[in-house]
Amino acid sequence: MQSAAPIDMIEELTVAVGAAHVLVDDDVRAGYEVDWTGRYQGPCRAVVRPDSVEEVAAVIRICAQHDVAVVPQAGNTGLVGGSVPRPAASGARAAIVLSLIRLTRLGAVDTAAMQVTVEAGVTFTTWREQARHAGLDTPVDFAARDTATIGGAIATNAGGSRVLRFGTMRQQVVGIEAVTAEGAIVGSLGGLPKETAGLHWPSLLAGSEGTLAVITAARLRLVPWFQHTTTALVAVESVAAGTRLLATLRQSLTSLDAVEVIAPAAMRLVSEHLGRQPPVSSPEAVLYVIIDCADHGDPSEQLLDVLSQADGIIDSAVTTDAVQRERLVAFRDRITEAIAAASTEAGVPTFKLDVAVPIDALAQLIEVAQDAADADGCRLIPFGHLAEGNLHLNHIGASHPERIADTVLAAVASLGGTISAEHGIGVAKAPWLHLIRNPAELAAQAAIRAALDPGGMLNPGVLQP
Ligand SMILES: Cc1cc2nc3c(=O)[nH]c(=O)nc-3n(C[C@H](O)[C@H](O)[C@H](O)COP(=O)(O)OP(=O)(O)OC[C@H]3O[C@@H](n4cnc5c(N)ncnc54)[C@H](O)[C@@H]3O)c2cc1C
The missing domain is CATH 3.30.465.10 (Uridine Diphospho-n-acetylenolpyruvylglucosamine Reductase; domain 3)
Structure with missing residues (x-):
């Protein structure tokens, strides 16, 4: 059970950062106690918002003296539950949320050092x-x-x-x-x-x-800063055609900036959410690939040249116009938002896995993920970053998320992949960390953590199998 932080701790924090930045009211704290997905939440005694490194140090010393855990939080857009306190039911000790959003000073740009x-x-x-x-x-x-x-x-x-x-x-x-x-x-x-x-x-x-x-x-x-960006949306007939296209793009274009992937299910969802059709849409498409090339001169010609010679392309649209690009890129950028809207409709937070495998294992990963989603009866929305073999597997309306994770993450590990490509482990993936880190690695990680934080006060539960 959580124990209440002593009143004098709140007073000490108030002296350290000012009363306006120690938030204790239930309704004010509420927004800091739940994560972006709505899946992870837990109570805190206060939200503390220091304004300088010295104030951060003062807050941490006060929390150490009172044996209160510190959960650092900033934008709270993290997707693995690491930015909010652990649930009271888990037996977590009392915590504060240490919000860093007031640390917003900018230095001058050093253009020589870049x-x-x-x-x-x-x-x-x-x-x-x-x-x-x-x-x-x-x-x-x-x-x-x-x-x-x-x-x-x-x-x-x-x-x-x-x-x-x-x-x-x-x-x-x-x-x-x-x-x-x-x-x-x-x-x-x-x-x-x-x-x-x-x-x-x-x-x-x-x-x-x-x-x-x-x-x-x-x-x-x-x-x-490359002033010329060309963006292409390409429908491909197979995962293999997508990876062949990636290889050709990498070999041919020094201006290559991004190669992203959207599964047809994700394209349908985001199209519905945006209320418009993408410039390229085909029932035969197995994947959609979004390519950005950016350079000091217009890179369109080289990109068009590569696309005209690549095999396995069903259809493509290429644009350099800023407004058209923005409309096209929205099909990539707004998928997470479309998923969040669908989750609200489904009445249950979406279960998200962010995994990566060697690129030649992507087709196998997609197959395993679809089978696991079908077995659960939920809707799978995959999209991600093709160049890194990184897929975000979003399960809308999943009944047994842990079973899905057991199956998919074990397959990812056996394919030589990672259970987290860019979102982190947080609390969401902690139970599966052992799949990709051996006991010696986990012990070394725990020893480093104990050396820097002997009292275990910084974000307990996160990254902890
Ligand atoms: C729509 C959407 C799209 C996204 N797309 C991507 C993407 O393409 N790639 C990607 O990598 N991520 C993506 N994310 C995930 C998320 O935006 C990133 O993880 C981001 O880095 C989190 O930053 P934040 O400031 O919101 O951190 P928070 O969510 O506040 O915190 C995240 C973690 O960092 C810790 N933390 C925060 N600030 C500090 C600090 N100052 N010191 C120490 N620890 C700290 C927290 O304790 C927590 O464990 C996306 C999220 C959303 C909602």
């Missing part, structure tokens, strides 16, 4: 606006850009559409500042591209999901 320092609560949209203002661009982008934050994206090692060109969030962090469970401020925002001086805090914290330290700021890499 880097910028931003605080953890800065959103992806703001980061991109800041970069573009200086004539540069951001290497990571995904649909939750208006709300998801830099700290949350580093903590989950987020991916998105541009991974094939620039890598995941981990590859963009050239400096970090964070607060440990003891309230110590660690890391550096120097952003030196070369440094071999022992422990590398950005590498350690990327993907740690708030369990090793609370990220307060980061020094991030920027990339050239």
Whole structure:
């Protein structure tokens, strides 16, 4: 059972961050206690919103003294239940939500180093606006850009559409500042591209999901801003045709920016949600592939050339026009939103799996996932990032999600894949972590965690099998 945090702890927190930023009323806390999917929720004693690294350190020290757990939260767009407290019924100890959304300071862009320092609560949209203002661009982008934050994206090692060109969030962090469970401020925002001086805090914290330290700021890499983007929507006759197309695109086009995949079921759902048909639609399509090419000059010709020679293409539409592109990209960007709307209709939160397998095993994965969904009687909506063999398997109206996970995640592991490609493990995948990490690896992870957080106060339950 949860024990109430002592009143004097609330008073101490109020002194640390100001009364306006210690939220204790039930209705105000409620929005911080449930995740974006509506599947994960749990109570907290207070939501605390510090405004600086020093205030974060002060809050953590107070919580350590009172033996209260700290759940870091920022945009709360995470999809694996890691950003909200654990349910009271699970026996979790009292927790606060440590909201980082007030950490929004932006440094000046260094155009020579192609880097910028931003605080953890800065959103992806703001980061991109800041970069573009200086004539540069951001290497990571995904649909939750208006709300998801830099700290949350580093903590989950987020991916998105541009991974094939620039890598995941981990590859963009050239400096970090964070607060440990003891309230110590660690890391550096120097952003030196070369440094071999022992422990590398950005590498350690990327993907740690708030369990090793609370990220307060980061020094991030920027990339050239390509002013010309061409987008294609292609219907292919088989998964193999899709992977052959991917190989040709990679070999032929230096401007290749994204290669995404949408299953017909996902295309139907998002079309209904948007109230319009995609420019390419065929009953024979086994997959739809969305391709972005971006360059300083118009990359359309090279892309059209590749598409004209590729086999297995049923139909394609190509556009460079900004308005047309936006309309087309909506079929990719708004699938998650369409799924959320369908979940509300179904009356049960969608069960989401975010997995990746070697690209030549994708067809097998789709088959296993469809069989598992059919056995459950639920609706499967797959889409994802073709270049990384990463599929988001969304189960609408699933009756036995754990059974689906047992089947699909075991198959993913046996195909040489991972049970989480970009969303993290959180609490949602923790029971299956053993499928991809052996006992020695799990023990080493627990030892690192215990060394940095001996009291186990940072995000307990997350990343814990
Ligand atoms: C519509 C939609 C589309 C999405 N598309 C993608 C996609 O394409 N690719 C992708 O990778 N993800 C995607 N996501 C998932 C999500 O947006 C990412 O996981 C994102 O990185 C979470 O950022 P956040 O600020 O919302 O973090 P939160 O949800 O608040 O937190 C996520 C995790 O990070 C921890 N955390 C947050 N801030 C900090 C901090 N400062 N220090 C330490 N730990 C912290 C939390 O404790 C939690 O474990 C999508 C989500 C939605 C809703």
